[in-house]
Amino acid sequence: MSELATICGVGTTKFGKQPETPARELAWEAVSEAILDAAITPGQIDAVFAGTVFGDPGVATRSLQQLGISGVPIITIENACASSTSAFHEGCASISSGRYETVLAFGIETMTASFSGAISPIPSDPEGAQGFAMPALYGMSAARYQHEFGVTDEQLAAVSVKNHGHGRHNARAQHQKAPTIDEVLESPVISSPLTLLQCCSIADAAAAAVLRPPGTPGGVRVLSSSLKSGGLWDQRSELVWGWQIVADTARAAYEEAGVSALDIDVFEVHDAFTIGEIVTTEALGLAELGAGGRLVESGHTTLGGNQPVNPSGGLLSRGHPLGATGLAQIAEIVWQLRGDAGPRQVPDARLGVVETMGGGTAGVDGNACVVTVLETPASRNAISPA
C-alpha cells in the first residue's frame, strides 16, 4: 500500500451552540489539542490548510495568530460541507509531493450567532429562488428514494436512532439523548418524510489535524484521499441526487488505497439527514443499490455490528458546524484506529473511511465529495495483527 501522509495528532472542541465563544477561542482549543497530541511546537508548522464556509474573511489567519502560527502560508478553502476534508486533502497532497514537512489542517465554523435554523438557500440559483434549502432537497431525495426502492419511514428513522445512540458515548457531541423509532417519527415534520430528529443541527466548533510525511512513527496512515466535484444530475435517473458522486469518489479512494469496502472496519459518513447515510452506505459499497434501509435495520452498521458507521454520533448527534465537520470525522477515525475511542471503540479497528458530501442543488449531483482511507499506526498493527 502507498501512503500519502501520516496524521500525527488531532483535536476538536466540544460541538454545539456556543455563540458567545469567538472563533479564536474555538481555534485555540482544537489546534492546541492537535499540536500537543502530535508532540510538535507551533513553530514547526510549515503551512496551514483551513476549511470554513461562512467564516469571516481571514478567520483562519486571525484565529491562529495567538497560537504563534503566522508568516507561513495559510490557505483557506470553501467547499461547502466538505470544506475541511478538502483542506485535509490539499494538506495531504502538499506533504505527499514533498512541498511541506509539517502541515496543519484546520476547520472552523461559528453558525449559531448568524443562523437560527436551516441555512438559507442561495437566491441567485434557480433552485434557491424556489426555496430549496437543504432540508427540502434531502426531503425530496428521501421521497424519491422511497418511491424507487421502498425504503420505509422506520428504516429512515433507524439511522437517527443508531447515531444518536452512538453519540451518547461521545462527550463532545451536541445531542446526548437517544430517541426511539417512534420518537423520531413523531418529532415535527421538517420536510416530508424527514422529521426533526432526522435532520442535523447547526453548531459552533473547530477541529484540527497535524500531518507529517509518510512513515512518521506512531501516526495514523493516510492511504488515499479522493476529491471530486459534482456534475449535472439527471432527474430521470433512478439514482437519487448525490449517489453517483459518492460512488465515484469512493471507488477512486479504494483503488488508490488498494482496499475494498469489505476491508473497512469503521466509517464516518455525511449523515446530514437520515436519507444521506442510507444512500451513502450504498454508494460506499456496504449494501446494494436500494438496500441501505435494510442495512441499517440489520445492525451491521451499529456499534457492535460488523462495520459500524458514525460511531461518533455522526452529524445527526455530534452537530454540523459545516467547516469543522470533515476534520471532526477525521479525528474520530484517528481515535478509533489508535484505540483511543473509549466507550465507543470499535474493537481492533485497523482500516477506517471518512466520507464528506459538500452541498448540491436540485440540479447538481453535489458540489463536492471527499473520501479518504486511513490505516492504524504501523506499530499498533505489528503488535496485534488481525
Next chain:
Amino acid sequence: MSELATICGVGTTKFGKQPETPARELAWEAVSEAILDAAITPGQIDAVFAGTVFGDPGVATRSLQQLGISGVPIITIENACASSTSAFHEGCASISSGRYETVLAFGIETMTASFSGAISPIPSDPEGAQGFAMPALYGMSAARYQHEFGVTDEQLAAVSVKNHGHGRHNARAQHQKAPTIDEVLESPVISSPLTLLQCCSIADAAAAAVLRPPGTPGGVRVLSSSLKSGGLWDQRSELVWGWQIVADTARAAYEEAGVSALDIDVFEVHDAFTIGEIVTTEALGLAELGAGGRLVESGHTTLGGNQPVNPSGGLLSRGHPLGATGLAQIAEIVWQLRGDAGPRQVPDARLGVVETMGGGTAGVDGNACVVTVLETPASRNAISPA
C-alpha cells in the same frame, strides 16, 4: 532559472458595476477567453483553483458547470484581496509537483449587488468593532507615513493621476477618466489624508489563467511564486502596516527566480489606496524606505518610464473586485510579456512582477501577500534578445 509552470492563456471580463450579470456569465466570459487563448478544451482541465472572498458557497462549481468543467477537483480559496493570486499560487504548486497537467486558476467576485461602498469591517474583531474599515486603516497608514517620511499630499495624489492615466488605455477598466493632481486632492475626503480618487472602487468581474507544465511552448513562464501570511504589527515600528510582509514575500520570490528588483520591466501591484502603491514600491525594492513618494513623482513608474507600475490602471482605475483582482494582475503582466498590451505596452518587457496584498487589521501586518515573477515566452525571448 527554474520554472514552476507556464501560463498558456488568460482571460478577464470587463471590470465595473454590473450587478445584473450573474456570476456564471462573468465566469463564462473570463474562462472561455482563457481557454481559447490557451488553445485547450474544457475537458483537458484536471483541476481548478478558484479565488473569491464574498462569493456564495459553491460559486465556482456552479459557475464552471456550464462550461463543461465538472467532476474534477475544484478548490475555492479565500485569502482576502489575495484570493485569486493564492489560487494561482496553489495551481502553480500543483503543476510544479506533477500532480496535474492542466490547471485553471479562476477568480470571481460580484460586489455591487451586495455592497454600496466600503466593505464593512468584521464586527468580531476588536478593530472591526471600532469601525476600522479598510479606508480608515489605509488613511491612518498614510498619515503615519507622512509623519515619518514627509511624503506630501501631492505625491499621494500622483499615484492616482498616474494609474488613472494608464487606465485610459485599458478598455476593460472601470474608470476611464484621468484626473489632475488638483482634481484628486479636491475630491471628497474619505479618510484623511486619502480623498475619493485615491481609493479603489468595488466592482464585479472574473479573471482566469490556464497553467501547464514548465517548458510548454509559447506560454509565459512562472519563475517563482511566494505566499506569506502576516504576523502581528508592532505599532512602534517606523514601518507602516504592510511594509514588512510585502518586503519579505518579494525577497523570497526574487530569490527563487534568481532576479533582483532592478531586472524587472513591469509591475502590477496592490494600489487599493494610493499610499498602498507608495509603500509597496519601496518594499518591492524600487525605492529606498521613505522614497516611494518621490519615486512616483519622478515618472520612473509611469508608462514611458523605466519601470512602469500598474500599466493596466491598477486597482484605482481598473476597479477592485476582490477575488478577481489577483488574476487580472496576472493577465495584464501576461499580455505585457507577450507584447499584446496594445496602447499601454511596455516596450520589450521580458520580466514582470505581480504583487497582491490581502487584508489586514490595525493590529496585523496584512492577512497575506503573494508575489510572483513572470518571464516572457522563451520563443519571444529568442527572437529579440534584450
